[in-house]
Amino acid sequence: xxxxxxxxxxxxxxxxxxxxxxxxxxxxxxxxxxxxxxxxxxxxxxxxxxxxxxxxxxxxxxxxxxxxxxxxxxxxxxxxxxxxxxxxxxxxxxxxxxxxxxxxxxxxxxxxxxxxxxxxxxxxxxxxxxxxxxxxxxxxxxxxxxxxxxxxxxxxxxxxxxxxxxxxxxxxxxxxxxxxxxxxxxxxxxxxxxxxxxxxxxxxxxxxxxxxxxxxxxxxxxxxxxxxxxxxxxxxxxxxxxxxxxxxxxxxxxxxxxxxxxxxx
Numbered sequence: 001x002x003x004x005x006x007x008x009x010x011x012x013x014x015x016x017x018x019x020x021x022x023x024x025x026x027x028x029x030x031x032x033x034x035x036x037x038x039x040x041x042x043x044x045x046x047x048x049x050x051x052x053x054x055x056x057x058x059x060x061x062x063x064x065x066x067x068x069x070x071x072x073x074x075x076x077x078x079x080x081x082x083x084x085x086x087x088x089x090x091x092x093x094x095x096x097x098x099x100x101x102x103x104x105x106x107x108x109x110x111x112x113x114x115x116x117x118x119x120x121x122x123x124x125x126x127x128x129x130x131x132x133x134x135x136x137x138x139x140x141x142x143x144x145x146x147x148x149x150x151x152x153x154x155x156x157x158x159x160x161x162x163x164x165x166x167x168x169x170x171x172x173x174x175x176x177x178x179x180x181x182x183x184x185x186x187x188x189x190x191x192x193x194x195x196x197x198x199x200x201x202x203x204x205x206x207x208x209x210x211x212x213x214x215x216x217x218x219x220x221x222x223x224x225x226x227x228x229x230x231x232x233x234x235x236x237x238x239x240x241x242x243x244x245x246x247x248x249x250x251x252x253x254x255x256x257x258x259x260x261x262x263x264x265x
Contacts, residue, residue, distance in 0.1 A: 009064040010038060010136035013172070014181050024059050034060070035181040042147040044068060069140050086144070088113070088137060092130060094160050096141040098150055104189075106154040109141040111170050112161025117195050120228040121218060124160040133161070135172035142183060152183070156191040158214070163192050164200025171204075174211060187211050198235045198243040205250045213247060213256050215240070 009017065014035055018028040033051060037043040046052075046060040072093060073085040082098040094110040112132050118125035138157075145152050155177055157163040163170045174190055176182040191212040194200060204213065219225030219232070226232040235243075244256050 006063060006065045008067040008134065008136045009034070009060075010067060010139055010176070011134055011172070013175060014179065020063065024063060026056050026059060030056060032181060038066070039143065039182050042143070067134075067136050067140065069137075069144050071144070084141075084144070086141065088133075094133065094137075094141070096145070096159060098145055098152075100150075104153045105151045106156060107142050107145055107150075107152045108156050108158045109138055110159030110161055111138060111157050111163045111166045111173075115161050116165060117162055117229070117231050119195055119216070119218070119231070132166040132169055135169045135176060138170065138173040139176050139182070142177060142185075146183065153185065154189045154191075155185055156193065156214070158191070158193045162195055162197065164194045164197040164204070167200055167203065171207065174209065195229060195231045196235050196240045197231065198239060201243045201247050205247045210251075210253075213253070215244060215256055 007020075012020070014031050017034065018031040021030055022028050030052065034049065037049045041048075043049060044066060046057045046064075046066070049057060049060075052060075067089060069086040069088065071084060072087045075083045077083075080100045084096045084098070086094055086096065088094065092113045094113060096110060097108040099106040099108065110133065112124075113130035114127050115122070115125035116129040118128075141159075142152050142155055157170060170192065174187075174192070177185045177190060178187050187210040191214050192204065193214040193216065195216050201213065201215075204211075216229070217225065217237075218228055219237075222232060222236050222238075225237060232240075247253070248256060
């Protein structure tokens with residue numbers, strides 16, 4: 001079986017892996033053991049999962065694979081902030097940033113290679129849009145830092161790309177980051193940012209999640225905002241603010257973060 005036909009096991013939720021195992025004739029409870037190796041023990045191969053039967057490890061190698069990231073560069077600032085440049089398996093590159101503080105440590109992760117929206121203040125779209133990241137590629141950014149002994153307690157989707165333009169994969173990554181079998185990060189410690197895609201905000205409001213939402217404004221008028229954020233031509237400020245009101249009302253959240261202040265209605 002070729003690699004293309006296999007599944008990166010970190011793209012699956014636990015219940016999905018359990019179903020896959022059942023279809024292979026293996027015990028469904030093995031999904032918990034496998035993800036314990038992946039997310040708690042940072043196993044990079046199925047061969048290391050020694051509490052699994054040898055036959056099951058053979059099946060896992062045939063049906064799945066364990067993707068990963070290669071560190072291309074790491075920069076460390078005087079305050080302890082670290083920027084990581086990762087090489088993906090197709091040789092594309094994305095950045096993550098680790099931001100330590102006294103009580104909590106944050107990782108800012110990327111959701112796309114490049115970006116479609118080309119906001120003037122952001123470098124992500126300078127080279128155009130290349131592709132969406134899979135959920136595993138997003139989770140791997142936080143997992144890599146955890147495997148290095150860094151205390152990742154907050155995750156923000158504010159790196160390269162527009163998270164709501166990669167909606168399905170971002171939401172899957174959120175669920176894995178939050179899950180007890182995954183990284184166990186509380187929903188309220190996960191922030192999804194957007195340049196203001198109203199359709200994505202409306203969709204997110206119906207997910208029954210307690211994640212934080214951050215909206216990039218960068219302008220107080222349509223004229224000013226459209227000059228630096230082309231997305232404002234499709235989703236102008238008045239419509240965006242109404243969408244934020246609906247989001248807060250539906251999710252019972254008290255406010256939404258912006259790049260300047262909290263939007264409170």
